[in-house]
Amino acid sequence: MTLPATKDDTVTPLPFKAAPATIVPLGALRPRPIDIGAVLRAVAQATVPPLVVLAIILTVWQVLCSSPGSSLPPPSQVWTDSYELIVDPFFVYGSQDIGLGLRVLTSLQRVAIGFGLAAVMGVAIGAVIGQSVWMMRGLDPIFQILRTVPPLAWLPISLAAFMDSGPSAIFVIFITSIWPVIINTAVGVRNIPQDYRNVAAVLRLDQREFFFKIMVPAAAPYIFSGLRIGVGLSWLAIVAAEMLTGGVGIGFFIWDAWNSSRLSDIIVALVYIGLVGFVLDRLVGLVGAIVTRGTSAA
Amino acid sequence: MPAYLAIQNVGKTFTRGAATTEVLRDISLDIARGEFVSIIGHSGCGKSTLLNLIAGLTEVTAGGIILENAEVSSPGPDRAVVFQNHSLLPWLTVYENVNLAVAKVFGRTKSRAERHEWIMENLDLVQMAHARDKRPTEISGGMKQRVGIARALAMEPKILLLDEPFGALDALTRAHLQDQMMEIHARLGNTIIMITHDVDEAVLLSDRIVMMTNGPAATVGEVLDVPLSRPRKRLELASDRTYLKCREAVLKFLYERHRFVEAA
Numbered sequence: 239m240t241l242p243a244t245k246d247d248t249v250t251p252l253p254f255k256a257a258p259a260t261i262v263p264l265g266a267l268r269p270r271p272i273d274i275g276a277v278l279r280a281v282a283q284a285t286v287p288p289l290v291v292l293a294i295i296l297t298v299w300q301v302l303c304s305s306p307g308s309s310l311p312p313p314s315q316v317w318t319d320s321y322e323l324i325v326d327p328f329f330v331y332g333s334q335d336i337g338l339g340l341r342v343l344t345s346l347q348r349v350a351i352g353f354g355l356a357a358v359m360g361v362a363i364g365a366v367i368g369q370s371v372w373m374m375r376g377l378d379p380i381f382q383i384l385r386t387v388p389p390l391a392w393l394p395i396s397l398a399a400f401m402d403s404g405p406s407a408i409f410v411i412f413i414t415s416i417w418p419v420i421i422n423t424a425v426g427v428r429n430i431p432q433d434y435r436n437v438a439a440v441l442r443l444d445q446r447e448f449f450f451k452i453m454v455p456a457a458a459p460y461i462f463s464g465l466r467i468g469v470g471l472s473w474l475a476i477v478a479a480e481m482l483t484g485g486v487g488i489g490f491f492i493w494d495a496w497n498s499s500r501l502s503d504i505i506v507a508l509v510y511i512g513l514v515g516f517v518l519d520r521l522v523g524l525v526g527a528i529v530t531r532g533t534s535a536a
Numbered sequence: 537m538p539a540y541l542a543i544q545n546v547g548k549t550f551t552r553g554a555a556t557t558e559v560l561r562d563i564s565l566d567i568a569r570g571e572f573v574s575i576i577g578h579s580g581c582g583k584s585t586l587l588n589l590i591a592g593l594t595e596v597t598a599g600g601i602i603l604e605n606a607e608v609s610s611p612g613p614d615r616a617v618v619f620q621n622h623s624l625l626p627w628l629t630v631y632e633n634v635n636l637a638v639a640k641v642f643g644r645t646k647s648r649a650e651r652h653e654w655i656m657e658n659l660d661l662v663q664m665a666h667a668r669d670k671r672p673t674e675i676s677g678g679m680k681q682r683v684g685i686a687r688a689l690a691m692e693p694k695i696l697l698l699d700e701p702f703g704a705l706d707a708l709t710r711a712h713l714q715d716q717m718m719e720i721h722a723r724l725g726n727t728i729i730m731i732t733h734d735v736d737e738a739v740l741l742s743d744r745i746v747m748m749t750n751g752p753a754a755t756v757g758e759v760l761d762v763p764l765s766r767p768r769k770r771l772e773l774a775s776d777r778t779y780l781k782c783r784e785a786v787l788k789f790l791y792e793r794h795r796f797v798e799a800a
């Protein structure tokens with residue numbers, strides 16, 4: 239097979255910026271005078287627009303929800319209701335009564351296990367599938383269907399299979415996030431230029447060497463775009479996964495707050511989840527940008 | 537006793553589904569140890585295919601290729617290839633690219649320090665030691681090609697296979713690399729097979745020039761000896777009678793007897 243590296247339009251490697259890899263001898267690093275005005279302007283450009291929009295949203299929300307009969311609390315009420323949760327993420331008042339920061343850490347641990355498994359297995363499975371045209375043809379449609387199943391739908395099956403809520407929760411995270419990793423890795427492997435395969439063949443690299451020295455680095459931009467989608471999905475699955483585990487995760491906190499009608503708490507938790515998801519996404523993106531330095535410029 | 541490299545009645549037919557294309561038919565060629573042989577022919581006649589057969593990257597469908605009394609059946613570092621588009625791995629530095637080959641070929645027989653020496657020696661040979669920590673994207677096309685040659689030489693191959701190694705380069709860089717190639721060949725005495733489109737390059741570098749007929753089912757049309765003494769100097773040769781005669785013979789073959797016909 240000498241297919242040209244056709245880009246699949248659903249799976250494109252993220253346009254990681256290749257960091258300039260110029261090597262500067264230490265002695266050459268002279269402290270440059272920093273233009274404070276320019277730095278301030280750049281910071282302002284990045285922060286002022288979102289802050290303005292945020293202020294507008296809060297104002298509109300406040301106005302809309304201030305009437306006595308409104309079903310949702312306005313921001314001012316959220317602030318007073320959940321003051322404790324907002325100002326101190328790490329308080330511990332009892333085994334079940336802890337700050338949202340600590341809850342997030344518990345959930346992150348769960349996501350780390352589920353997503354970690356998904357990443358390792360996804361890359362391994364994707365590599366095998368990408369190597370074989372027939373596996374690709376046979377399995378790709380099935381994966382395309384499975385990847386659209388929402389996390390909540392996996393819950394009953396998972397519970398029935400594991401009979402225990404802990405492993406089931408991790409499985410739900412795993413199964414939600416593995417598909418983009420598999421699919422992207424497979425596409426990346428399929429697009430490895432024939433030249434690299436020829437180099438490997440001439441050197442007689444064995445399977446293991448080929449995997450680590452050619453396949454993973456060559457497919458890295460694809461793999462990381464899969465991982466980035468995957469980590470987003472795994473965080474999306476956390477609420478569903480923790481509905482059944484109970485305990486102290488942020489997902490279960492929302493479920494619990496709903497059951498006791500603490501709407502303000504839910505809103506605060508949503509903000510936490512959003513922020514953490516954002517950070518996770520950026521983190522994987524950053525790691526990808528560092529790892530794929532060079533590859534993406536192939 | 538067969539030749540160092542014996543290509544015997546080799547044929548290659550590609551099959552895809554019901555469609556078959558006979559690219560090469562009945563190619564026979566003996567190459568001696570230390571010989572520099574060029575293969576020249578029109579685009580698409582099957583030169584790269586022939587090189588890939590010798591490299592073992594594709595399998596022959598008829599005949600056989602024998603290197604030092606052993607049949608070629610799979611690729612290996614004893615037949616190092618310099619590909620048309622350098623094919624360096626972009627995520628490795630120049631040094632690491634050569635090291636990939638050296639670690640694989642000499643991992644057991646040379647110590648770490650010896651391997652380092654060997655890598656630097658080969659980079660020196662193509663004058664690329666100064667760029668050892670650069671990545672392929674940071675060096676020019678000619679430099680990439682030189683690193684590709686260093687990587688191939690570092691495998692200490694029985695045969696060096698070059699697929700239009702200087703094809704994508706400007707004339708000045710090309711001339712420079714041709715001189716370097718002649719020097720390396722003089723110094724190390726490698727057996728080299730080089731594909732080229734360039735008549736001057738073929739005459740300047742080779743001991744023999746293999747001229748291929750047009751495909752489909754291309755074969756060896758003619759083999760020309762180049763009886764020029766070495767070392768060769770391009771400026772002196774420009775008016776040399778033997779040189780001009782060889783050049784004319786190749787041109788005649790390519791443009792009179794086997795003119796390029798656009799395949800329908």
Ligand SMILES: Nc1ncnc2c1ncn2[C@@H]1O[C@H](COP(=O)(O)OP(=O)(O)OP(=O)(O)O)[C@@H](O)[C@H]1O
Nearest residue numbers: 240550557559578579580581582583584585586751
């Ligand atoms: N894998 C393949 N399957 C089918 N046909 C092929 C395959 N590889 C090459 N061919 C055909 O073999 C013929 C010769 O190809 P080859 O690449 O060897 O030509 P070439 O002489 O190297 O040309 P160029 O000088 O342009 O590099 C072409 O007609 C090509 O279409």
Ligand SMILES: [Mg+2]
Nearest residue numbers: 583584585699
């Ligand atoms: Mg070719």
